[in-house]
Structures are given as structure tokens and as C-alpha cells.
Amino acid sequence: MDVLVVGSGGREHALAWKLAQSPHVERLFVAPGNGGTAAVAHNIPIAATDIPALVSFATRERIGLTVVGPEAPLVDGLADALAASGLRVFGPTAAAAQIEGSKAFAKRLMIEEGIPTGVGAIFDDYETARAYLRRQGAPIVIKASGLAAGKGVAVCRTLEEAEEALYRTMVERAFGAAGDLVLIESCLTGEEASLLAFSDGITVTPMIPARDYKRVGDNDEGPNTGGMGGYAPSPYLPPPLVDEVSQRVLQPAIEGLRRRGTPYVGVLYAGLMLTSLGPRVLEFNCRFGDPETQVLLPLLESDLLEVLLACVEGRLEEIELRWKPACAVCVVMASRGYPGDYEKGREIAGLAEAAALPDVVVFHAGTAPANPDGTGERLVTAGGRVLAVTATAPTLEEARQRAYEAVGRIRFEGAHYRRDIGVGASAAVQRTGPCWREWVS
Numbered sequence: 001m002d003v004l005v006v007g008s009g010g011r012e013h014a015l016a017w018k019l020a021q022s023p024h025v026e027r028l029f030v031a032p033g034n035g036g037t038a039a040v041a042h043n044i045p046i047a048a049t050d051i052p053a054l055v056s057f058a059t060r061e062r063i064g065l066t067v068v069g070p071e072a073p074l075v076d077g078l079a080d081a082l083a084a085s086g087l088r089v090f091g092p093t094a095a096a097a098q099i100e101g102s103k104a105f106a107k108r109l110m111i112e113e114g115i116p117t118g119v120g121a122i123f124d125d126y127e128t129a130r131a132y133l134r135r136q137g138a139p140i141v142i143k144a145s146g147l148a149a150g151k152g153v154a155v156c157r158t159l160e161e162a163e164e165a166l167y168r169t170m171v172e173r174a175f176g177a178a179g180d181l182v183l184i185e186s187c188l189t190g191e192e193a194s195l196l197a198f199s200d201g202i203t204v205t206p207m208i209p210a211r212d213y214k215r216v217g218d219n220d221e222g223p224n225t226g227g228m229g230g231y232a233p234s235p236y237l238p239p240p241l242v243d244e245v246s247q248r249v250l251q252p253a254i255e256g257l258r259r260r261g262t263p264y265v266g267v268l269y270a271g272l273m274l275t276s277l278g279p280r281v282l283e284f285n286c287r288f289g290d291p292e293t294q295v296l297l298p299l300l301e302s303d304l305l306e307v308l309l310a311c312v313e314g315r316l317e318e319i320e321l322r323w324k325p326a327c328a329v330c331v332v333m334a335s336r337g338y339p340g341d342y343e344k345g346r347e348i349a350g351l352a353e354a355a356a357l358p359d360v361v362v363f364h365a366g367t368a369p370a371n372p373d374g375t376g377e378r379l380v381t382a383g384g385r386v387l388a389v390t391a392t393a394p395t396l397e398e399a400r401q402r403a404y405e406a407v408g409r410i411r412f413e414g415a416h417y418r419r420d421i422g423v424g425a426s427a428a429v430q431r432t433g434p435c436w437r438e439w440v441s
């Protein structure tokens, strides 16, 4: 089968890398791809948001399955457009993707379906929102309801910060129409975890739990980013808790969407806070996580294409996911300035030396060929998040050390990365013993 992956980040490189290992995949395309996907697939110069061009490419090339990475084209109806042309697609329809496209929609769904989440309220009027905010006090969370490239959530420690965030979102419209509706929510504390699940619209099959790090700096300091690293499996969400989240969160969400006439086919991602009162949903995403995918797929033993096809064909119940008895840690290397305005065009050295380490994969996010005509092997930085360096090993601590050893071999001017990815979890595992044995199926 010929397969098309849509997107250009580290997540899409990981998807293409894993799909390329399937014996069922003949030609593999990535649109538009990056410097890394070019090594495992054919990059096609079509933007992930150009729905008509993607549909005509998939039609012309008789693509057997299109796998959509990012949320924006899903929310804009890429899956609907492909399906309307008789093409198979892995990813939800625009209506079902509202679970990420509108945080207000997701909050209402959670309340109506009894899914555990933080207390909050939705506003379309600035003055009313500000009055509510002043009554609630800090700490508090301000969320733009619409898509804001991961930047629309402000966790505010003081009322002053919260008022500023609300003003920026609703009055200055820093995120455009995405901030016309705003959620003001209680600030939850605990360990964070991401539980992603495959769904065919009825059956829900959770993956192993992962964790990402959203803040740019060590100890969760500094502004939010798209994600600066991650690990899997999370020792904080052992199998009984995964079952609980599956029953109380994922299944009610999938069932609720199905009952509303918008069945959900794709990956449903629950961002969780593991509070002292139990898991609470922070957000839903309608796709694979980035960088969670870069730690999950290297641990997935099953053939990814078979799993995706089972979802699309409504027979996920036939599939039992198999996971490697190992842990993975991913460290994201970013350009100077990221998550603000960042530099581009810096030459990247040491990629081969890093990838030569055992069980290390360097997923590319913002890289491009140094030569504008695409020839030659030299690569330069071309995005905020440049590389996602993943290592797998029998324990989280070994995976962490190997990932940082690989990072140490890569150089580009202005590179920065967090130095504490997996530190707390690794210490927790050392206290409680290795957790991965429980995940082997």
C-alpha cells in the first residue's frame, strides 16, 4: 500500500520512520516533510494546510492511507475532504476534531459525559470574565478556546498575571479568533501524564502512558513551548490507573462523540493531571502528541500500519498492541530564541555521530537541506524545535543518559535544550523498581 503522512515536525518523522518499517508499505510520502523524513520517504512540497492539493495528490497517486499529523488540517476538514473523494484517512472529521479545536466544546463534552476535569467557566465577554477572575483569585489558568499552536494556555501564579493573560487573549486578540471564547479554570497540581489511545469510533485501545515537558526551561520555568522532551512509559500511571482513565475518560469521550453523530476515528490524546483526588483531564488533542510520538513509536512493537488500518476499517477490537520491554527518553534541541522569534539557517553537525549510538534515533523537526536545491547532505536549522533526540534502553535512567550523550554529540549555533527530562521519573522508578515489565504484553 502507498501511504501519505501529512505534516513536517518530529512527530511526522517518527510516524514515517515507523511506517517505513512495515512490510505492507510500498511507497511512503510526507507532505511537506523535513530534512529527516527525506531519508525514509519522498517529501512532497505541499503544505499540511493545503487541503485541495493534498486531496488531488492522494487521488492522483492512489494513496491507500493518509495519516494526518497536525491538528489544524483536521479541524479544517482534511479527513472529511479525503473521505468525500473515496480515500482512506487516519484522523478524525472536523466535527469530531472539535474536541481539540474548541476547548469550550471539549469542556462541555466532559461535563455532560461526567469526565473528571478541573472546575472552570467559559466566557465570550471580557468584563464578565474579568469579574469572575477577580472573584476566583490566583493561581488560575486562562485558556483561549480555539487553536493557538500550543500558546493559548497561561498558567498564572498571580492575579496580575492572569488579568494580563485575559487582556492579551480577549482584548488584544493575541491569538485572533481563537481567543474570542475563553476558559478560566482552577489550577490543578500533581504529576502530568499524556495517555494517547487509538480508536475506530467504538473500541478504544490506550497506548502506554507518556509525559511531555511544555515549559522551555529546567524545573518548568519559562514560557510554554510545543514540547521540549518526553519519556515513556510513565511510572506515575501504572496499568490499573490506565484502565481507570480508559473507562472514566477515553471511553466516555468516544461514546459521547458517537452518540452525538460524530464518531471519532484516530488518536485521542488525553492530557492529564494526576491530582491527589485522582486523574483530571487538562485537555484533549485530536492527534498524536509531539514529542510523545517520538517516545511511543520506538517502543511500539506492533506494525503501525496494521493498527491504523484496523482503526479506519472499524475492527480495532481485533488488535492487541505489543510494546517493547524498554523505556524511551526524548530531548528536544531548539533554536536560539525559541519559543519566541528564533534563528534559522545554522548548520547542524554531529547527527551521524549521535545516531551511531546504540538504540538512538534522531528525529528531525525544523531541519532543511543547506543547499536550496535540496542536493547534498548538509542540513541547517529551519524551525524553532530542530531535533528530537530519542534513546531507548531497559531502564528510564539508561535511556535518559544515552539520550543526553547523543545530544552532546550534536552541535548548531544557539542550540538549547532542557537538562532535566525524565529526572524526576527516573528517581521515582529507582525508588519503586523498574516499571516496564508491567507493560510487556
Ligand code: GLY
Pocket: 150, 212, 226, 227, 285, 288, 289, 290, 291, 292
Ligand atoms: N505534547 C503536546 C502536544 O502534542 O500537544
